[in-house]
Amino acid sequence: DSGVTQTPKHLITAxxxxxxxxxxxxxxxxxxxxxQQSLDQGLQFLIHYYNGExxxxxxxxxxxxxxxxPDLHSELNLxxxxxxxxxxxxxxxxxxxxxLFFGEGSRLTVL
Amino acid sequence: xxxxxxxxxxxxxxxxxxxxxxxxxxxxxxQYFMWYRQYSRKGPxxxxxxxxxxxxxxxxxxxxxxxxxxxxxxxIRDSQPSDSATYLCAxxxxxxxxxxxxxxxxxxxxxx
Numbered sequence: 001d002s003g004v005t006q007t008p009k010h011l012i013t014a015x016x017x018x019x020x021x022x023x024x025x026x027x028x029x030x031x032x033x034x035x036q037q038s039l040d041q042g043l044q045f046l047i048h049y050y051n052g053e054x055x056x057x058x059x060x061x062x063x064x065x066x067x068x069x070p071d072l073h074s075e076l077n078l079x080x081x082x083x084x085x086x087x088x089x090x091x092x093x094x095x096x097x098x099x100l101f102f103g104e105g106s107r108l109t110v111l
Numbered sequence: 112x113x114x115x116x117x118x119x120x121x122x123x124x125x126x127x128x129x130x131x132x133x134x135x136x137x138x139x140x141x142q143y144f145m146w147y148r149q150y151s152r153k154g155p156x157x158x159x160x161x162x163x164x165x166x167x168x169x170x171x172x173x174x175x176x177x178x179x180x181x182x183x184x185x186x187i188r189d190s191q192p193s194d195s196a197t198y199l200c201a202x203x204x205x206x207x208x209x210x211x212x213x214x215x216x217x218x219x220x221x222x223x
Contacts, residue, residue: 002154033210042215043155043199056209090154098143098203100211102154 003027006091006103014111018079021106025072025093031055032074033100034066037088049074081110114138117200117214126223130187134200134214137181141202141212144176146185149197149216158198159185190221 003026013019025032034046036059045058049068060066063081068074078085086109092100117134124130132146143162147155159174161167161183167174173186183202187194200214 002156004154031209035213043213045210045212048209050209058210092154099145099157099160100201102147102156104152104154 002101002103004091004093004101004103006089006106008106009104010107010109012109012111013081015081015083017081017110018077019081019108021076021078021089021091021108023074023076023091023093023103025074025091026101029093029095029101030072031094032068032072033092033094034060034074034076035090035092035102037090037105038086043090046076078108081108083110086110115200115202115212115214118217119215121218121220123220123222124190126190126192126221128190128221130190130194130219130221132185132187132198132200132217132219134183134202135181136183136202136212138202138212139178139181141204143203144174144183145201145211146172146174147199147201147213149199151196155199187219190219192221192223195220 005024030051032049036044046060048055066076088105090105092102146159148158149155164178171188175184197216197218199216201211203211
């Protein structure tokens with residue numbers, strides 16, 4: 001158990017809809033990272049938050065947004081969903097930006 | 112050219128074999144190198160972490176980094192069926208200085 005909690009584990013929705021994925025980092029970790037994993041692209045970095053502030057953006061679509069709350073949990077919002085957004089979404093937390101501790105992921109299926 | 116290249120396999124070996132997994136990279140600014148293991152339906156977990164060129168050993172696992180060739184390797188000795196998983200190389204920091212860049216992963220199957 002990495003100590004990182006993600007909900008929901010599975011989500012099935014329709015194109016055009018909006019979903020929210022939630023992440024609770026390990027106790028004491030101020031950094032939260034979101035990654036998307038698909039078979040053809042592998043693990044792609046989406047966005048990084050540190051203590052409530054956005055630190056870096058990766059390959060994140062404009063339809064996607066995230067935030068980190070004062071209690072350090074984070075949410076990833078995906079809107080106007082398309083079939084190609086079906087993937088595993090991982091949250092990871094870190095103390096110092098080196099080693100990342102991953103949650104078990106949220107599997108999103110868009111029909 | 113992708114920043115990190117990793118052969119996806121799959122790689123199938125018998126129990127007890129020595130396994131060699133490799134990644135190449137193009138960004139000479141990468142400073143730290145990691146190997147993650149991911150079991151089916153689970154999140155990646157850190158296996159090995161090296162900060163410079165050279166070797167690091169941990170039990171049956173040895174990580175090698177050759178910065179001059181931009182090449183990293185993971186060796187697994189006496190492979191076990193429980194080693195069957197996807198192995199992801201990772202390195203960083205990325206351009207923003209904050210995140211890891213991952214290879215696509217190599218799927219390993221060890222048969223008993």
